Amino acid sequence: MIRCHRLEHRFVCNFPDRLEPGVLYVSMEFGTATHSCCCGCGEEVVTPFSPTGWKMTYDGETVSVWPSVGSWTLPCRSHYVIDRGRVLEAGHWNNSQVAAVRQRDITTSASGDTPAATTTPPQPTSISTVRDEKLLSWWARLCLWLSAWRR
Numbered sequence: 001m002i003r004c005h006r007l008e009h010r011f012v013c014n015f016p017d018r019l020e021p022g023v024l025y026v027s028m029e030f031g032t033a034t035h036s037c038c039c040g041c042g043e044e045v046v047t048p049f050s051p052t053g054w055k056m057t058y059d060g061e062t063v064s065v066w067p068s069v070g071s072w073t074l075p076c077r078s079h080y081v082i083d084r085g086r087v088l089e090a091g092h093w094n095n096s097q098v099a100a101v102r103q104r105d106i107t108t109s110a111s112g113d114t115p116a117a118t119t120t121p122p123q124p125t126s127i128s129t130v131r132d133e134k135l136l137s138w139w140a141r142l143c144l145w146l147s148a149w150r151r
Contacts, residue, residue, distance in 0.1 A: 002080055002089040003040035009063040009085065019044060024063055024082065026056060033063075037071055038087045039078040045071055052108050059084065072098045 007024040015025050019036040026033045031049045033056060036042055047054040047065055057064040062084040070093065071078040079090040093101075 002038050002078065002087055004036075004038040005087050007035060007038070007063075007082055007085055007087060009058075024065070024085075026058075026063060033065060037074065037076060037078055038069075038080055039071075039076045041074065041076045041078075043071070043074045043076070045069060045074075052105070070098070 004022050006022065008022060009024045009026055012025050012027055013029055015027060015034055019025065019034065021036045021040070021042075024033055024035045032046060033049070033054075034044055034046045037045050047056075047069060049056055054069075055066050057066070063082070064084050065082040068079060068081045068090050070090075072093070077092065079093060081088040081090055
């Protein structure tokens with residue numbers, strides 16, 4: 001269950017020792033973002049940016065991180081999307097779903113391929129897969145569709 005529904009972004013050179021809840025720290029120098037898990041468990045969630053991994057978009061006012069953030073190694077197993085500072089809860093994934101997408105990520109990373117725009121990205125938590133599996137609420141799917149349409 002998501003307790004934090006918005007993330008304020010802060011561009012930083014170095015990450016602080018203690019992460020404030022509700023803050024997405026973005027380091028362009030290290031090509032990484034980190035935040036306290038949005039479920040409220042307090043665990044640190046790290047999203048490194050790469051051609052085959054997460055991507056960060058800054059529109060001048062807000063930050064989005066794509067694809068979804070899946071905390072599969074944490075006890076909470078939170079899963080959500082960060083879209084223009086809003087946190088949209090995504091559905092629960094079972095172990096076989098997580099394993100399948102991780103394997104796809106390993107295969108893509110090993111080949112050095114950048115996923116084509118028309119295919120499902122092979123990241124550990126591909127939002128395209130979430131949409132296909134209908135694990136997002138209808139409201140979250142509508143929000144994602146509208147945000148994609150606006151781009």
